[in-house]
Amino acid sequence: MKEEEAKHNKLTKEEERVxxxxxxxxxxxxxxxxxxxxxxxxxxxCGAKLYxxxxxxxxxxxxxxxxxxxxxxxxxxxxxxxxxxxxxCVNCGAHLGHVFTGEGFTQKNVRHCVNSISxxxxxxxxxxxxSWTEENIKRALDKLCSWNRHVNL
Numbered sequence: 001m002k003e004e005e006a007k008h009n010k011l012t013k014e015e016e017r018v019x020x021x022x023x024x025x026x027x028x029x030x031x032x033x034x035x036x037x038x039x040x041x042x043x044x045x046c047g048a049k050l051y052x053x054x055x056x057x058x059x060x061x062x063x064x065x066x067x068x069x070x071x072x073x074x075x076x077x078x079x080x081x082x083x084x085x086x087x088x089c090v091n092c093g094a095h096l097g098h099v100f101t102g103e104g105f106t107q108k109n110v111r112h113c114v115n116s117i118s119x120x121x122x123x124x125x126x127x128x129x130x131s132w133t134e135e136n137i138k139r140a141l142d143k144l145c146s147w148n149r150h151v152n153l
Contacts, residue, residue, distance in 0.1 A: 008045050008092060018117050019045050022086070022095040027062035030116025035064070038124040041114075046092035049073060050119065051112070059105050063097060064114050067106040074099075074112070087112055094118055 017023040032041070041051040041064075050073050051066045059065035069087075076099055077086045087096045097114040105111055 009047065011045065015044060015117055018115050019094045024097075025063070025115045025117045030063055032064045032116040032119060032121060033062070035121060037121070040122045040124070041066075041119045042122060043089040043092060043094050043096075044118050044120050045094040046089060047120070048089055048091035050089065050096070051114075053124070057106055059103075059111055059113075061111070061113055064116055064119075065105070066112040066114060067108040067110050069112060087114070 011019060014025075018025055036053075036056070038053050040049055040053070041056075042049050049070050051069055055066045055068040057065055057067060073090055074096065075088045075090045075093075077088065078084075079086055079098075084098045085100075087099045088094060089096060095115075096118045097112065100111045100113065101109060103109065103111055
């Protein structure tokens with residue numbers, strides 16, 4: 001085993017088929033296709049951060065879609081057929097999927113179509129945003145007024 005490979009996470013045969021051999025997981029089977037929780041998607045092979053959940057959107061393309069990667073996290077390479085552009089982890093070279101432009105799904109006009117099997121998800125500790133009910137608004141205003149009175153004393 002090469003020293004470089006020793007630093008990578010152990011993969012199942014199916015993960016290796018997709019991540020190392022540049023395969024594609026079966027459509028609509030991915031663990032993260034319908035994941036809308038807040039958090040960070042990281043490379044399954046090396047753990048490098050790839051995408052924030054805020055960049056994920058529904059494209060109806062059968063795999064998770066993102067319109068932005070973390071700065072410097074994803075490499076783009078033309079497929080041998082010249083038709084598609086492969087995306088891979090800059091850190092370890094793991095195959096993630098393909099990127100498409102000009103489809104108009106989001107304002108960024110980019111769609112990273114990513115195999116769920118190529119990623120892990122790290123949930124954000126602050127999963128749920130507060131519910132802005134009348135009671136919660138009143139509580140927040142009371143805290144603000146209390147703080148304001150304290151500062152202005």
